[in-house]
Amino acid sequence: xxxxxxxxxxxxxxxxxxxxxxxxxxxxxxxxxxxxxxxxxxxxxxxxxxxxxxxxxxxxxxxxxxxxxxxxxxxxxxxxxxxxxxxxxxxxxxxxxxxxxxxxxxxxxxxxxxxxxxxxxxxxxxxxxxxxxxxxxxxxxxxxxxxxxxxxxxxxxxxxxxxxxxxxxxxxxxxxxxxxxxxxxxxxxxxxxxxxxxxxxxxxxxxxxxxxxxxxxxxxxxxxxxxxxxxxxxxxxxxxxxxxxxxxxxxxxxxxxxxxxxxxxxxxxxxxxxxxxxxxxxxxxxxx
Amino acid sequence: xxxxxxxxxxxxxxxxxxxxxxxxxxxxxxxxxxxxxxxxxxxxxxxxxxxxxxxxxxxxxxxxxxxxxxxxxxxxxxxxxxxxxxxxxxxxxxxxxxxxxxxxxxxxxxxxxxxxxxxxxxxxxxxxxxxxxxxxxxxxxxxxxxxxxxxxxxxxxxxxxxxxxxxxxxxxxxxxxxxxxxxxxxxxxxxxxxxxxxxxxxxxxxxxxxxxxxxxxxxxxxxxxxxxxxxxxxxxxxxxxxxxxxxxxxxxxxxxx
Ligand SMILES: Nc1ncnc2c1ncn2[C@@H]1O[C@H](COP(=O)(O)OP(=O)(O)O)[C@@H](O)[C@H]1O
Ligand SMILES: [Mg+2]
Numbered sequence: 001x002x003x004x005x006x007x008x009x010x011x012x013x014x015x016x017x018x019x020x021x022x023x024x025x026x027x028x029x030x031x032x033x034x035x036x037x038x039x040x041x042x043x044x045x046x047x048x049x050x051x052x053x054x055x056x057x058x059x060x061x062x063x064x065x066x067x068x069x070x071x072x073x074x075x076x077x078x079x080x081x082x083x084x085x086x087x088x089x090x091x092x093x094x095x096x097x098x099x100x101x102x103x104x105x106x107x108x109x110x111x112x113x114x115x116x117x118x119x120x121x122x123x124x125x126x127x128x129x130x131x132x133x134x135x136x137x138x139x140x141x142x143x144x145x146x147x148x149x150x151x152x153x154x155x156x157x158x159x160x161x162x163x164x165x166x167x168x169x170x171x172x173x174x175x176x177x178x179x180x181x182x183x184x185x186x187x188x189x190x191x192x193x194x195x196x197x198x199x200x201x202x203x204x205x206x207x208x209x210x211x212x213x214x215x216x217x218x219x220x221x222x223x224x225x226x227x228x229x230x231x232x233x234x235x236x237x238x239x240x241x242x243x244x245x246x247x248x249x250x251x252x253x254x255x256x257x258x259x260x261x262x263x264x265x266x267x268x269x270x271x272x273x274x275x276x277x278x279x280x281x282x283x284x285x286x287x288x
Numbered sequence: 289x290x291x292x293x294x295x296x297x298x299x300x301x302x303x304x305x306x307x308x309x310x311x312x313x314x315x316x317x318x319x320x321x322x323x324x325x326x327x328x329x330x331x332x333x334x335x336x337x338x339x340x341x342x343x344x345x346x347x348x349x350x351x352x353x354x355x356x357x358x359x360x361x362x363x364x365x366x367x368x369x370x371x372x373x374x375x376x377x378x379x380x381x382x383x384x385x386x387x388x389x390x391x392x393x394x395x396x397x398x399x400x401x402x403x404x405x406x407x408x409x410x411x412x413x414x415x416x417x418x419x420x421x422x423x424x425x426x427x428x429x430x431x432x433x434x435x436x437x438x439x440x441x442x443x444x445x446x447x448x449x450x451x452x453x454x455x456x457x458x459x460x461x462x463x464x465x466x467x468x469x470x471x472x473x474x475x476x477x478x479x480x481x482x483x484x485x486x487x488x489x490x491x492x493x494x495x496x497x498x499x500x501x502x503x504x505x506x507x508x509x510x511x512x513x514x515x516x517x518x519x520x521x522x523x524x525x526x527x528x529x530x531x532x533x534x535x536x537x538x539x540x541x542x543x544x545x
Binding site for chain 2: 072074090091092093095097099101103105106107108109116117119120148149150151164
């Protein structure tokens, strides 16, 4: 598979070597309190090309986070295979992970948090500091190295988490509802920054979101999940570079949005009891 | 966290001034009480001050204070040296922790005075027995809190560290142990308080020495001014130790403002 045709050629200057993500017949179940097994991911076949930006959308509890953990190597599948490039995933700085609630280490400074991912490697102190500083500059936090997470706004904490995920120059970036807890304005800024960053470094991205608009703005491809399975795989052929303010004007955007919403309506009607999309989707709907 | 920042926003000068104000008020109440209750029961502040000067000059107060501090700080240091590693190991190895915890809780719930006859029989009446009584009082809260702090490591942070490729030992050093610090400090504070109480208990029940010994002597002979001096000295030790631990806590949790 090749990367999206709309991607400018400048991207090939990216430093990291590209790696795709491949799920083949992946299932994962958990044992719950009373000893019963609950199935979180069922028979997922999914192939994500290197440098592609894929959004993953679906109701709460449908297995999105589990799929990301599997791709990060934090969980082993019960059945099936996962490959990053041509090897099974192994947790480490070569696969970047951004969690929803930032997960910053509160007693470490911004620089200490960002450097954390590199400390397992045998870098000397100057080299480490140098890379941390460069990474902080890239996410716009150059002057904040000595601050503690408690002193930062939500958007800045998210930038720290992003810097920490990026400092290992990952070829794969996994993001689990990274902007869900940000206010609307901060969120749009972060979306634009993420797009600019992706256009520069071009990792393969698997991005979980509750928001149809966010998925359409960011991704080359939107995967709809339900009940642990992939229900729909939609290509987004909107031109790049995209920015949050102008992407929504495209007519293609309206068509895709309408289509995704009809799929989501089907999901709700098929299983009205399921804990469905949270208030973010509600908000999207009101806006749209 | 919101509470904490509210706390920090009150100026330290204001707090100091308020504390001095309360001290003045207490002195006033004390003076009034001394005037109205029989002199033999409540000595006046001035009498007490005179008694303190006498006790200090004739060397009795310094000697007793020194003896008590050796017992207290020695026993407390032993408790810390024993409880911190044990609590950490119990927390790090779940099976071991679950095995031992029940005995720790049982021992913590038993009034420690119950052990004193046994301690005297095995260790005698000297400094060993006293150190052990203090040790026994201070050790339980430190073990229990350290254990709880290590076990209650934030699972989200641990998963984040795993995702970053950290080894088990690095996760323990970088995430679990620092996360336990507030618990450990709370344990130290409780341990220090119980340790001071047990210092006096030890000095009353074993060979009568130190501040506890003077307390019994002056209490039994109704020398209330001297008795008050000893009580105030004990209170001062408590304040100093608690403040030192509080400063340590402020220093170690600067990041939380
Ligand atoms: N560690 C776990 N232990 C038990 N059940 C889990 C665990 N992680 C996820 N699950 C269950 O698996 C299902 C999918 O969860 P998750 O992947 O978090 O969904 P999503 O991220 O789409 O909301 C849910 O029913 C959830 O309760
Ligand atoms: Mg989730």
